[in-house]
Amino acid sequence: xxxxxxxxxxxxxxxxxxxxxxxxxxxxxxxxxxxxxxxxxxxxxxxxxxxxxxxxxxxxxxxxxxxxxxxxxxxxxxxxxxxxxxxxxxxxxxxxxxxxxxxxxxxxxxxxxxxxxxxxxxxxxxxxxxxxxxxxxxxxxxxxxxxxxxxxxxxxxxxxxxxxxxxxxxxxxxxxxxxxxxxxxxxxxxxxxxxxxxxxxxxxxxxxxxxxxxxxxxxxxxxxxxxxxxxxxxxxxxxxxxxxxxxxxxxxxxxxxxxxxxxxxxxxxxxxxxxxxxxxxxxxxxxxxxxxxxxxxxxxxxxxxxxxxxxxxxxxxxxxxxxxxxxxxxxxxxxxxxxxxxxxxxxxxxxxxxxxxxxxxxxxxxxxxxxxxxxxxxxxxxxxxxxxxxxxxxxxxxxxxxxxxxxxxxxxxxxxxxxxxxxxxxxxxxxxxxxxxxxxxxxxxxxxxxxxxxxxxxxxxxxxxxxxxxxxxxxxxxxxxxxxxxxxxxxxxxxxxxxxxxxxxxxxxxxxxxxxxxxxxxxxxxxxxxxxxxxxxxxxxxxxxxxxxxxxxxxxxxxxxxxxxxxxxxxxxxxxxxxxxxxx
Amino acid sequence: xxxxxxxxxxxxxxxxxxxxxxxxxxxxxxxxxxxxxxxxxxxxxxxxxxxxxxxxxxxxxxxxxxxxxxxxxxxxxxxxxxxxxxxxxxxxxxxxxxxxxxxxxxxxxxxxxxxxxxxxxxxxxxxxxxxxxxxxxxxxxxxxxxxxxxxxxxxxxxxxxxxxxxxxxxxxxxxxxxxxxxxxxxxxxxxxxxxxxxxxxxxxxxxxxxxxxxxxxxxxxxxxxxxxxxxxxxxxxxxxxxxxxxxxxxxxxxxxxxxxxxxxxxxxxxxxxxxxxxxxxxxxxxxxxxxxxxxxxx
Numbered sequence: 001x002x003x004x005x006x007x008x009x010x011x012x013x014x015x016x017x018x019x020x021x022x023x024x025x026x027x028x029x030x031x032x033x034x035x036x037x038x039x040x041x042x043x044x045x046x047x048x049x050x051x052x053x054x055x056x057x058x059x060x061x062x063x064x065x066x067x068x069x070x071x072x073x074x075x076x077x078x079x080x081x082x083x084x085x086x087x088x089x090x091x092x093x094x095x096x097x098x099x100x101x102x103x104x105x106x107x108x109x110x111x112x113x114x115x116x117x118x119x120x121x122x123x124x125x126x127x128x129x130x131x132x133x134x135x136x137x138x139x140x141x142x143x144x145x146x147x148x149x150x151x152x153x154x155x156x157x158x159x160x161x162x163x164x165x166x167x168x169x170x171x172x173x174x175x176x177x178x179x180x181x182x183x184x185x186x187x188x189x190x191x192x193x194x195x196x197x198x199x200x201x202x203x204x205x206x207x208x209x210x211x212x213x214x215x216x217x218x219x220x221x222x223x224x225x226x227x228x229x230x231x232x233x234x235x236x237x238x239x240x241x242x243x244x245x246x247x248x249x250x251x252x253x254x255x256x257x258x259x260x261x262x263x264x265x266x267x268x269x270x271x272x273x274x275x276x277x278x279x280x281x282x283x284x285x286x287x288x289x290x291x292x293x294x295x296x297x298x299x300x301x302x303x304x305x306x307x308x309x310x311x312x313x314x315x316x317x318x319x320x321x322x323x324x325x326x327x328x329x330x331x332x333x334x335x336x337x338x339x340x341x342x343x344x345x346x347x348x349x350x351x352x353x354x355x356x357x358x359x360x361x362x363x364x365x366x367x368x369x370x371x372x373x374x375x376x377x378x379x380x381x382x383x384x385x386x387x388x389x390x391x392x393x394x395x396x397x398x399x400x401x402x403x404x405x406x407x408x409x410x411x412x413x414x415x416x417x418x419x420x421x422x423x424x425x426x427x428x429x430x431x432x433x434x435x436x437x438x439x440x441x442x443x444x445x446x447x448x449x450x451x452x453x454x455x456x457x458x459x460x461x462x463x464x465x466x467x468x469x470x471x472x473x474x475x476x477x478x479x480x481x482x483x484x485x486x487x488x489x490x491x492x493x494x495x496x497x498x499x500x501x502x503x504x505x506x507x508x509x510x511x512x513x514x515x516x517x518x519x520x521x522x523x524x525x526x527x528x529x530x531x532x533x534x535x536x537x538x539x540x541x542x543x544x545x546x547x548x549x550x551x552x553x554x555x556x557x558x559x560x561x562x563x564x565x566x567x568x569x570x571x572x573x574x575x576x577x578x579x580x581x582x583x584x
Numbered sequence: 585x586x587x588x589x590x591x592x593x594x595x596x597x598x599x600x601x602x603x604x605x606x607x608x609x610x611x612x613x614x615x616x617x618x619x620x621x622x623x624x625x626x627x628x629x630x631x632x633x634x635x636x637x638x639x640x641x642x643x644x645x646x647x648x649x650x651x652x653x654x655x656x657x658x659x660x661x662x663x664x665x666x667x668x669x670x671x672x673x674x675x676x677x678x679x680x681x682x683x684x685x686x687x688x689x690x691x692x693x694x695x696x697x698x699x700x701x702x703x704x705x706x707x708x709x710x711x712x713x714x715x716x717x718x719x720x721x722x723x724x725x726x727x728x729x730x731x732x733x734x735x736x737x738x739x740x741x742x743x744x745x746x747x748x749x750x751x752x753x754x755x756x757x758x759x760x761x762x763x764x765x766x767x768x769x770x771x772x773x774x775x776x777x778x779x780x781x782x783x784x785x786x787x788x789x790x791x792x793x794x795x796x797x798x799x800x801x802x803x804x805x806x807x808x809x810x811x812x813x814x815x816x817x818x819x820x821x822x823x824x825x826x827x828x829x830x831x832x833x834x835x836x837x838x839x840x841x842x843x844x845x846x847x848x849x850x851x852x853x854x855x856x857x858x859x860x861x862x863x864x865x866x867x868x869x870x871x872x873x874x875x876x877x878x879x880x881x882x
Contacts, residue, residue: 316734
C-alpha cells in the first residue's frame with residue numbers, strides 16, 4: 001500500500017529461469033567495452049530526442065517553478081529499474097503508459113522514454129553494462145555507492161548541488177532535513193552533490209523475527225523470550241507437528257542458498273554488512289574483522305550446522321532459491337522467519353491468504369546466555385542513487401520528477417486518493433520514487449492513539465487509509481479482507497497495529513539495542529576491488545560449515561581474510577574513521 | 585600471374601569477406617580488451633584513463649587462491665566429460681552397428697541424438713526437478729533403500745552429475761563420427777573373419793576397433809584444445825553457491841565476476857590466463873593429431 005516498506009532490500013527477486021548468455025552476447029559486451037573505451041567517450045545524444053527546443057531552451061531554463069511545466073514538452077530518456085511482475089496494472093496500463101507517465105506529461109510536460117525495463121538480477125546486470133558501455137540515459141538510478149564512486153571519478157554524471165537547491169520543493173527538501181541531512185552529506189564528493197539518494201528510516205525495515213503464533217498455540221508454547229527458547233520453538237516446529245495434520249511435513253527455519261539474514265546472526269552478536277568498533281577502538285568488519293566477532297560468527301555457524309543435521313533447516317537449502325523459499329512460507333511449511341519489519345507485506349500476507357488459521361507475530365531479536373540483546377543497523381539505509389548524465393541540458397527534470405512524486409504520494413497536504421491506490425506494489429510503476437523517512441514513528445503513534453480513542457480527526461489522508469485497513473481487519477477479525485483487490489488489512493495490522501513491527505522497532509529504540517554501522521564514508525578503493533571476492537569466499541565457507549564441514553575451514557578463512565584484502569579495506573576504513581572523528 | 589589469379593578468384597574472395605569481417609570484429613577486436621587485465625579498470629573511464637597495475641591482478645588472484653580451485657574443477661570435469669563421452673559414443677556406435685533392423689536402428693539413433701538440440705536452459709529446469717531432494721530420482725532411490733542425495737548441492741556428487749548429464753546429452757552426437765568410420769571399414773575383412781570362425785565379439789575386437797582406432801585418437805586429441813571449456817551453459821544451469829567449490833569452472837567464475845559483480849579487470853585476467861593455456865593446448869593437440877593421424881588444417 002503505502003511506501004514505508006522497502007521492497008529493494010528484501011532479497012532480490014531472482015529470475016528462477018536463469019538467463020541464457022550466449023557466447024555471442026559476451027563478445028558483444030566486450031566489444032561494447034572496447035568501443036566505449038577505445039574511442040574515448042561516446043555520449044549517444046540520439047536517445048535524448050529534443051523536439052524543437054533549440055529556439056526556446058533559454059526560456060525553459062528560466063522557468064524555475066519546481067513543478068512548472070515544460071513548454072514545449074521535453075522527452076527524457078530513462079531506464080525503469082524496478083519493473084517487476086508485482087506491479088498489477090489496470091485498464092491496459094503498462095510501464096510506458098500509466099498514471100505516472102501521464103501525470104509527468106500533463107503536469108510537467110515531460111515525456112518519459114525507457115531504454116529498458118528490468119528488475120532484480122537482470123536489472124543489476126543491465127545497469128552494470130549500461131555503465132560499462134558508456135551509453136547512459138539522461139536520468140537513471142545507480143544501485144550501489146561503488147557505481148556512484150566510479151561515475152563521479154570518471155566525470156560522467158552532473159553536479160546537482162545548485163539544481164537541487166533551486167528546484168526542489170520545500171517538501172522534497174524536508175525529506176533530507178533533521179537527522180536525515182546525513183543522507184545528503186554522505187553522498188557529497190568534494191562538497192558537491194552528484195546524486196539525489198533514495199533511502200528510508202532504517203527503523204522501517206529493521207531486522208526482527210516472525211513466528212507462527214497459531215503454531216505456538218497448537219503446541220501450547222509460550223512466546224519465546226530468549227535465544228534458547230526461540231531455538232527450542234524452532235525444533236518444536238520441526239518435530240512436534242505444529243500444524244496438527246498428523247504428518248511430519250514442517251520445519252523450523254526457512255533459509256535458501258543465499259544464507260540467512262542479519263536477524264539470526266544478531267542473536268549471536270555477529271553483525272553482517274556493518275563495521276563495528278572493537279575493544280581497541282578501531283573499526284572492524286562485524287562478522288569476522290576481529291577475534292571477538294569471528295568467535296560470535298563461529299558460534300552462529302555451529303548452531304546452523306546443528307540445525308541442519310537435525311532437519312530444522314531444509315536438507316537441500318543449498319539448492320533452493322528465494323522463490324522456492326517463499327513457496328514454503330506461503331504453503332505453511334515453516335514457522336520461524338529471521339527477517340525484517342516489512343515481511344507481512346510479502347510472503348507472510350500470502351500465507352494468511354492461503355491458510356485462514358495462519359497468523360504471525362513479530363519478535364524482538366533475543367540473545368543467548370542472558371547477554372544484552374543487540375540489533376545491527378545501517379543508519380544510511382540507502383536503496384538507490386538518482387543521477388543525471390553529464391551534458392544533459394535539463395538536470396532539473398530529475399528534481400521535478402521527484403517533486404511531483406512527493407506531491408502525489410508523500411505530502412499529506414497534497415496527496416489525493418486518485419494516486420494513492422494504484423497497482424499495489426509500492427508505486428513501482430514510477431521510475432523514480434522517494435520515501436518519506438520522518439513519518440515511520442509518527443504514523444505509528446498517530447495510528448495508535450486513533451485506534452485507542454477512535455478519533456480519526458487528526459490523521460492525515462495517508463494515515464487514514466492505514467487506519468481503515470487496520471480497523472477493517474481487526475474489527476471483523478476477517479482475513480478475507482486482505483483478499484480483496486490490493487487491500488492489505490492483515491499486513492497493515494501487523495506492521496502498524498498493536499504489537500506489530502513498529503512496536504518492536506519502538507522497543508529497540510527505547511532500550512537502546514542498536515549496534516550501528518560506524519562507517520558511512522564512500523566505498524574505499526580496496527573495498528570496490530576486493531570485497532566481491534571476499535564475499536564469494538565467505539558464502540562458500542558458510543555453506544560448507546552449515547552442511548557439516550569442520551570449523552577449521554572458517555578459522556583459515558578468517559586468517560586469510562587480511563591477505564585477501566581485508567587488511568587494506570580495514571586500513572582505509574579506519575583512516576576515514578580517524579579523520580571523521582577528529583573533525584567532529 | 586598473381587593479379588590474374590586474384591581476378592579469377594575475386595568472387596570467392598568477396599564471398600569470404602563477410603566471414604572475415606565477422607571474425608575480425610568479434611574475435612580479434614575484443615582482444616584489445618585484454619588490456620583490462622593489467623589495469624584497475626573503471627568502465628566509466630575507459631581504457632585510456634584507467635589506472636595501470638601491471639601484473640597486480642594476477643598476483644592478487646594467486647593470493648586469494650580461488651583460481652587454483654576453479655582451474656582444477658575445470659580440468660577435472662572436462663577430462664571426465666571427454667573420457668566418458670568418448671567411451672559412451674564408441675560403445676553406442678558399436679551396438680548400433682550390430683543392429684540389423686534398419687528402421688529400428690534409425691529410430692534409436694534419432695532418439696539418443698535428440699537431446700543434443702535442447703538448450704541447457706530448458707534441460708537445467710528439467711534436471712533441477714528430476715534431481716531435487718524430493719524429486720523423482722530420489723523417490724526411486726528411496727524405494728530401493730538409498731537415502732536421498734542432494735545431487736545439485738553436494739560437492740562430492742555434483743561433478744558426476746555434470747558428467748552424466750553431459751554424456752546423456754552429447755553421446756548421441758558423438759556416435760555419428762564413429763558410425764561413419766565403421767562404415768568405411770572394408771566389408772571383405774568381416775567376410776574373411778567369418779570364414780576364419782570369428783564371432784561377433786571377435787569381429788568387434790579384431791576388426792571394428794582397430795579400424796576406427798585412428799579416428800578415436802584423432803577425436804580425443806582434438807578435444808584436448810577445449811579442455812578448459814567445461815561447458816558454461818550446462819554448469820550455469822545446474823550449479824549454485826553450494827557447489828561453487830566443486831562445480832565452478834573458469835567460464836562461470838568469469839561470468840559472475842565480470843558481468844554480475846562488474847570486476848572487469850579480475851575477470852579479464854582469469855579469462856586471459858585461460859586463453860593462453862588453451863592456445864598452448866590447441867597447438868599441442870594439432871601437433872599430436874598431425875603426428876598420429878596425419879590430420880592437418882593448414
